[in-house]
Amino acid sequence: MSVTRPTAAWAGLLAPDPETESFWAGARQHKFLVRHCNACGRSHFYPRHACPHCWSDNCEWRPVSGHGRVFSYTVIHHNEHPLFRERVPYIVALVDLVEGVRVTANLVECTPEVVHVGLPVEVVYEQVGEELTVPQFRPIRR
Amino acid sequence: MIDSVRAAARVCEASAVGGSIAAMSAQVCIVGVGESDSGHLPHKSALQLHQQAAHAALDDAGLRPHDVDGLFTCGDEWAHALLVAEYLGLHPTYVDSTQVGGASWEFLVGHAVAALAAGRCTTALLVYGGTPRSDALRRRRPPEHAVRGPAQFEAVYGLTVVGKYALAARRHMHDYGTTSRQLAAVALAANRWAQLNPRALHHGHPLTIDDALRSRMVAEPLRQADCCVWTDGGGAVVLTTAERARDLRGGPVPVLGTGEAVSHLHLSQWDSMPDLVAAAASGRRAFEQAGVSPRDVDVLQVYDSVTIMVLLTLEALGFCEGGASGALAESGALEPGGALPTNTDGGGLAANHPGTRGIFLLIEAARQLRGDAGSRQVPNARIALCTGTGGFLSACGTVVLGT
Numbered sequence: 001m002s003v004t005r006p007t008a009a010w011a012g013l014l015a016p017d018p019e020t021e022s023f024w025a026g027a028r029q030h031k032f033l034v035r036h037c038n039a040c041g042r043s044h045f046y047p048r049h050a051c052p053h054c055w056s057d058n059c060e061w062r063p064v065s066g067h068g069r070v071f072s073y074t075v076i077h078h079n080e081h082p083l084f085r086e087r088v089p090y091i092v093a094l095v096d097l098v099e100g101v102r103v104t105a106n107l108v109e110c111t112p113e114v115v116h117v118g119l120p121v122e123v124v125y126e127q128v129g130e131e132l133t134v135p136q137f138r139p140i141r142r
Numbered sequence: 143m144i145d146s147v148r149a150a151a152r153v154c155e156a157s158a159v160g161g162s163i164a165a166m167s168a169q170v171c172i173v174g175v176g177e178s179d180s181g182h183l184p185h186k187s188a189l190q191l192h193q194q195a196a197h198a199a200l201d202d203a204g205l206r207p208h209d210v211d212g213l214f215t216c217g218d219e220w221a222h223a224l225l226v227a228e229y230l231g232l233h234p235t236y237v238d239s240t241q242v243g244g245a246s247w248e249f250l251v252g253h254a255v256a257a258l259a260a261g262r263c264t265t266a267l268l269v270y271g272g273t274p275r276s277d278a279l280r281r282r283r284p285p286e287h288a289v290r291g292p293a294q295f296e297a298v299y300g301l302t303v304v305g306k307y308a309l310a311a312r313r314h315m316h317d318y319g320t321t322s323r324q325l326a327a328v329a330l331a332a333n334r335w336a337q338l339n340p341r342a343l344h345h346g347h348p349l350t351i352d353d354a355l356r357s358r359m360v361a362e363p364l365r366q367a368d369c370c371v372w373t374d375g376g377g378a379v380v381l382t383t384a385e386r387a388r389d390l391r392g393g394p395v396p397v398l399g400t401g402e403a404v405s406h407l408h409l410s411q412w413d414s415m416p417d418l419v420a421a422a423a424s425g426r427r428a429f430e431q432a433g434v435s436p437r438d439v440d441v442l443q444v445y446d447s448v449t450i451m452v453l454l455t456l457e458a459l460g461f462c463e464g465g466a467s468g469a470l471a472e473s474g475a476l477e478p479g480g481a482l483p484t485n486t487d488g489g490g491l492a493a494n495h496p497g498t499r500g501i502f503l504l505i506e507a508a509r510q511l512r513g514d515a516g517s518r519q520v521p522n523a524r525i526a527l528c529t530g531t532g533g534f535l536s537a538c539g540t541v542v543l544g545t
Contacts, residue, residue, distance in 0.1 A: 012288055013288060013289060013297060013298065014288060014289055014294045014297070014298060015287075015288035015289060015290045015294075016294070017290060017291065019291075020291070020292075020294055045295075045410070046292040046294075046295045046408070046410070046411075071313065071415075072309045072310070072312045072313035072316070072415070073309070073312060074305045074308035074309050074312060074361045074362055074363075074364075075359075075361065075362040076300060076301075076302055076305050076361050077358075077359045077360055077361060077362070078302070078304075078358070078359075078360045078361070079300055079302050079305075081300065081302075083300070084300035087300065090300060092299050092300065092301045092305055092309070094309055094409065094410055094415075102410045102411075102413075103295070103410060104295055104296050104299055104301060104408075104409065104410050105299055106299050106300070112362070117312070117313065117316040132298075134298055134299075
């Protein structure tokens, strides 16, 4: 599933904003950051300034272990978007991290025959262009 | 099955116990429905389809454009309701432009019922038109902007619209053993209804289970046959108070109950996946108000942009236990002659899907209850239920209609 991506186009895909730019900055340093609420003790993802559980704004960025399990997945066979047209088939999964948040990512180093609900996975970082690093997940090798 | 007397009694009971809401609903009726042309309409604009559908619905009700004082419409562009009002030459004094995707129309019925019952307007027009099929063929697509906000965390992974539904389908398969063949049975039921509806896109194009299971894979486990058709078209519904409805020509269809609920937008935030909690909540409210239960429903219109949506909705509304919807579909219950006639016009899977199609659920339900459904008429249909689902299994609106 390794495909060379047109990196220039990727630079224009995302418009990071004050709530998300720290996440992408963390990814560039190979850290997967989630927001943790010091008031109620729960983490959340995607990142918000204030906690969606208790509305406290006493939240901070915390790196997670990067370990989790596949909650569900799909193998995309059709996508007309120029950045993904040539990549099919590729896997998109919902991954439940051990820290209690659910994230979306591609599964890499993994074929559609191997993936299943409950598959243990770990984060890896994919560099797409100079600016953008994307966290991905791969099966944990035993 | 339920007779109208029992239904009416239950409405009275519910209003006595539950206060004014049920009484409010019972005072509002659908008095006109209409559709524009449908299919591939490269020479018609979306606004033109709004006008065509509105004209048909007002004619059906025996009303004139100047009777409309409440406008309920939604679309993709800025200030859509203003554009539609101006184009149609309307000057409404009540406007609601709630946009929650395909379910918007079931939400808007609930809002129209409240507005009419409160005396904020006297004639409510719900109207929709869209030309996504022609727009796509002309490559007139919205420009691709850089993705902002939370959508970044899906966009960077190439999660497509069908892919989102596929995540729910895969999880349902994992939890309950639902099969691709059971999903195909939903597509087959829609296609069989479409053979009875000359306006359906797939009319004259029968499908078999094997055709469905051999169709192109889009996002595993969903294939082309699991996905809705893509058409141009429009629809309109006119509502007024029961008191005014008595003086109009169309057979009034009383709104017995409505409910709406929202659970998430992005799939990672849907904690209860694959339980369609928004449908459960909206259904509970609508059933309660109407004083009916799933076993009383004679004909069912369920949003079906993909097959899995129908299965999740049947479970959430209580038409079967969690996990039993696949077997229910495979038994043929949803098909013509089945125990639970569902999407009797052929639905989004086989009839039409012009962007959002929640309004067509209401139109078909009203036709069934008025006995106007021709060769696809469900005998003795007295209670119809419409559940629209919008976003990505995110927002559900339920409307119970009677006779």
